[in-house]
Amino acid sequence: MQSPVLLPGALSDLFAEVSTSGHLTQADRYGLMAALLEDNLGTEELSVIDRLLRAVRRGRLTLVDELSVLA
DSSP states (O other), rough: OOOOOOOOHHHHHHHHHHHHHHHEOOOHHHHHHHHHHOTTTOOOOOOOHHHHHHHHHHHHHHOOOOOSSOO
């Protein structure tokens, strides 16, 4: 049995953090990639990922090359 990559609620927490900061870091993007590669995502998790990607496309979120925006 494969262990889950994401902690429960991780995508919701990521969405809240990214929405507040306005930046999507490399670590955030790797987390999203890992989530998408997981086969058992629910509709809520897929909706969060879609909202994040739509916000990037519309310019509401900025992609940054740092691993973290925390100082």
